[in-house]
Amino acid sequence: MADEARVSVAVLDLGSGETVTHGGGVFVTASVVKVDILAALLLGAQDAGRELTARERSYATAMIGRSDNDAASALWAGIGRAAGLDAANARFGLTETAGGDGTLWGLTRTTAADRLALLRQVFGTDSALGADARRYVRGLMERVVPEQAWGVPSAAEGATAWAVKNGWLPRDATGLWVVNSIGYVTVGGRACLVSALSDGNATMERGVALVEGAVRHALVSLDGKRADAEARAVRGRPRPV
Template sequence: MEPTRTGRGRRRVVPSAALAVAVALLGVTGAGTGYVTAPLSLATWPVSSSASGDTGGEAGVDGADGTAEAAVDHDALLAEAMTAVPVPDGAEVSVAVLDPDSGRAASYGAGPFETASIVKVDVLATLLLRAGDEGRELTGEETAQAAAMIEHSDNDATSALWRTIGGAQGLDAANARFGLRETTAGEDGLWGLTRTTARDQITLLRQVFVAKGSLLDADARAYVRTLMGRIAEGQRWGVSAAADGSAWALKNGWLRRSTTGLWVIDSVGRVTSGGREVLVAVLTRGGATREAGISLAEATARAAVGVVA
């Protein structure tokens, strides 16, 4: 899924979940690059300025039951788990995972990667943040566009909301407030070419799924989660492979680059595994086919969630 051109506009927030618009998906094109396997420490993950020191942590934090957990290098465990994930020649993968309750976190790979359609969660979060600043609710039109954008990955709806939030400048401004320090909005209306890291995507997911430190109010967070739990049939792949049954809320992105013919396949969201709710972000590129990219994303999600859950 990819971008189109932009303009300007604005509006906003917490609508009724009753509105949903089904729209056909568009295919797209755009470039991939080299392969990095070094794990990244989550100790330095950025959080929003209002996060009150709640960083998502690394090993050695207290568990959810208040008992001290032995120091564990979860990055190393994830790197070891990734040795069992078959990565096609020329492909790249990066993943980050966080159990908000226990603070266990891990990351693998580097970036940045193209977002493709996972940027749509960022667009909606930005829309809700701006609406909250303006003290208003989303209009009926914005609500319909948001549902189409998240549930059906509709590109026209995304382009309309991209203009509403002020395009690249608006997204970058909101991301600075959210604490996304490794994400740059796509220029010239090409929102699908926004570049990000798996770590930044976990920071964004925290805004949606974790109350503490979030700049979004409870209604706004619930609205985004609801839409991410209603993904259309045929788009429920990716991080959902690591979930127990249907216990997931996600957004996927897929983009065939015109310069290489290779695929960007990304998947982000929350899954419940073994009774624990886990945030996970998987970014891939360089797959020869869409199916190969999806298989890599799903195997990576299972490996990562297994390390913390």
């Protein structure tokens, strides 16, 4: 089958606010929606003034740490499926994400820009989530099983810190793969949020390569924008006389 892959990537430098985007369009989330599910669960618990139960914490650890689908399905039901997800995401400022039908949380649709908006709720400070909730999500994303630490952390060469959630899904209708990666990296002292979404990949391996290549290219472009901004600032300074 011919490879019909497409990819969309967005990167945000948390310090400078500089962004780089390549590609666009709406994509199926696959398992990256698990971050939304956990964020929605935590927001609901926060509203109710309660902590997560031991069972919810067990499900959350499995869902993020090893991408357990049964745990995700249990929490998806707990938040009220798509209606609960969409209501939480509206409060998080997401405008281009729609929950999957019925039990099909993996068919939630989103954009790279909306993935950055969600990551800002987790890794930023201007968030509907409290500090403890944000720290909890970050901690789980920092401890995914080694075999799932591809994508964002692998593409960011020399990263000194990272957090990630990946998603991969073969589509029944086409046999082609959805491969996505979202997360946080610190490279060269710069903290960045990264979202890369792809579909139409002939194999999962080709999707991983496509996503990682897109992330590398975006990070290089971000370095270029930063260098240009610094050069403009230097040119704008008064010269000594």
